[in-house]
Amino acid sequence: MPSFLEISSDKLSRLIGTPGAPSIIDVRTEEDFALDPRLVPGSIRRSHADVASWACSIEADAVVVVCQRGGKLSHGVAAYLRHAGIEAESLEGGFEAWIAEGLAVPEEKLPRRDLEGRTVWVTRARPKIDRIACPWLIRRFVDPKALFLFVPTTEVLEVGARFGATPFDIEEVFWSHRGELCTFDVMVEEFRLASEPLLHLARIIRAADTARLDLAPEAPGLLAASLGLSRMYSDDLEQLEAGMLLYDAFFRWCRDATEETHNWPAPKKRA
Structure with a gap:
């Protein structure tokens, strides 16, 4: 004790x-x-x-x-x-x-850190699902201080090279889709974070991100919330902050509340 x-x-x-x-x-x-x-x-x-x-x-x-x-x-x-x-x-x-x-987490999987000790990542602007879910995973389980750069698709690789940022969720890079897996799946696997709650969450994210909504009954809800957030915020970083709360909620549901049901109407006491 x-x-x-x-x-x-x-x-x-x-x-x-x-x-x-x-x-x-x-x-x-x-x-x-x-x-x-x-x-x-x-x-x-x-x-x-x-x-x-x-x-x-x-x-x-x-x-x-x-x-x-x-x-x-x-x-x-x-x-x-x-x-x-x-x-x-x-x-x-x-x-x-x-x-x-x-x-x-294997240390060799982490990108090199900047002068302030942060890992720096770069991806396409106007995120929807994977590009919000991956930053959530990184900040909650890999590097709480991680910095995320959202830039035009055509500039992702060049920005990564010039600013020492690791590209993700774009074609032909390490941190991206692999076969039927989305980038979030890949990060869970490569960072050795395959707990039951995160694997459950990964399945929901994969279903919503790859338009295979039949993989998880919660996927349509995540897709709807994600598309709604993308229309509420024109600033990608503001959208990321709002999305952090969304994935916090989904993670806690996957970890603690999958067996819980809503109790309406409330049971009545016997007369």
């Missing part, structure tokens, strides 16, 4: 993927990380050795610190962060406890 300065893997896994998830900082040594170069979803690597220089730059209300076994490194960094006014906990059992039951 974790102490009041620790969080369990089970509790953290319930927070990851939600808007209220804490920032996750991986402070494993280079030697430990080299033995298993995977990351807790949404985490970023930092060195424990220079925590005093970066602690005050963390822009988060709550942080979970991960080291190899949940010992001195994570507790020491968490203590430094609490001095900076940040609510900080150590992951109980560290990364070793996490991988025993949780998902882990």
Whole structure:
């Protein structure tokens, strides 16, 4: 049972993927990380050795610190962060406890980060489904600070080359449709995020994005909401922010509420 300065893997896994998830900082040594170069979803690597220089730059209300076994490194960094006014906990059992039951993102799949530590992505302007769903997945499970550039279709590859941005959901790039799979499916697979809720959500997104609405009964609703959002917003980034809430809701339904039904009319008490 974790102490009041620790969080369990089970509790953290319930927070990851939600808007209220804490920032996750991986402070494993280079030697430990080299033995298993995977990351807790949404985490970023930092060195424990220079925590005093970066602690005050963390822009988060709550942080979970991960080291190899949940010992001195994570507790020491968490203590430094609490001095900076940040609510900080150590992951109980560290990364070793996490991988025993949780998902882990392969570090080599992440694009290189910019000078501010963000992954940068570029895709076609005027998104509808996949180009909103993929940014949602990246921000909730891969890189919460990820930057998304929406540009004309003809300029996606050149913008990617000139600005160090990774293209997605466009033909002939790595992060795109493969056979019957849409880009969201590919990201779930490549980032090793194949949990039951995300696979369920991926099926709904694939059905709506590829006009195969028979694949999932929820797909027509997602398609309608997505097309509605695309007409409500002329600014792609504003549409993305609105779409984040839409996919938050679909994810929570896939994870927690698929068996729940509406109770109208309400059952009447016996006379």
